[in-house]
Amino acid sequence: MEAIQHLQWRYATKKYNGSQIDQDNLNTILESIRLTPTSLGMQPFKVLVIDNPELREKMLPIAHNQPQIKDASHLILFAANTQISEESINSYMNNVASTRQMPVENLAGFKGMIAGFVGSKNEAQIAEWASRQCYIALGIAMATAAALKVDTTPMEGYKADEMDVLFNLKEQGFTSAVLLAVGHRDEENDQLAKLAKVRKTSESLFEFYS
Numbered sequence: 001m002e003a004i005q006h007l008q009w010r011y012a013t014k015k016y017n018g019s020q021i022d023q024d025n026l027n028t029i030l031e032s033i034r035l036t037p038t039s040l041g042m043q044p045f046k047v048l049v050i051d052n053p054e055l056r057e058k059m060l061p062i063a064h065n066q067p068q069i070k071d072a073s074h075l076i077l078f079a080a081n082t083q084i085s086e087e088s089i090n091s092y093m094n095n096v097a098s099t100r101q102m103p104v105e106n107l108a109g110f111k112g113m114i115a116g117f118v119g120s121k122n123e124a125q126i127a128e129w130a131s132r133q134c135y136i137a138l139g140i141a142m143a144t145a146a147a148l149k150v151d152t153t154p155m156e157g158y159k160a161d162e163m164d165v166l167f168n169l170k171e172q173g174f175t176s177a178v179l180l181a182v183g184h185r186d187e188e189n190d191q192l193a194k195l196a197k198v199r200k201t202s203e204s205l206f207e208f209y210s
């Protein structure tokens, strides 16, 4: 039940109070992102953690002047890979081999499978697949934050092309997938804080096949 209470407590915060979140809590949220499961274990994204005021100023119009950009403690931008290089596959194989103390040659089949999967996709398809992995991390980060009583806002409301330019993402083989604001709610001034959650009923959402 505690898990559900955390999810009832969280809401997409519109108005933050401008305070910084505890560094340990930030680290825990980032660690939950690092531990997120991903397709093939590839973690095809990088994560930009932003609290620089000048960058926020530049992000503000890109994100349609949404107030979270200025008032949240930090902004976490998930940037999806648009390309998977042979080098990054090799690096992943070396990581598996050293972490699990096994010869990298034993991973030849796995490596071939990844190369085949990646090779069958164009840049747009890689970006789409990688973005989906970003959203898994987004969800896990929000659930982790809620358990720590840290507020969050998942944000798609920004011009992705302009965000990519601001952070030079295209040149690095990435594209912005989704943004997460983290911080503490300004309960008095955020109308959304008091509103009941609107969700489908369980009956209309779930189908059971026993």
Ligand SMILES: Cc1cc2nc3c(=O)[nH]c(=O)nc-3n(C[C@H](O)[C@H](O)[C@H](O)COP(=O)(O)O)c2cc1C
Pocket (backbone or CB within 6 Å): 010, 011, 012, 013, 014, 066, 153, 154, 155, 156, 157, 158, 178, 197
């Ligand atoms: C992928 C995604 C993108 C969203 N983008 C925005 C956004 O740009 N700005 C915003 O204020 N809320 C945004 N939301 C918040 C949703 O409107 C909100 O989660 C939904 O209405 C459910 O309300 P709750 O999160 O408060 O329970 C987004 C939510 C998700 C999951």
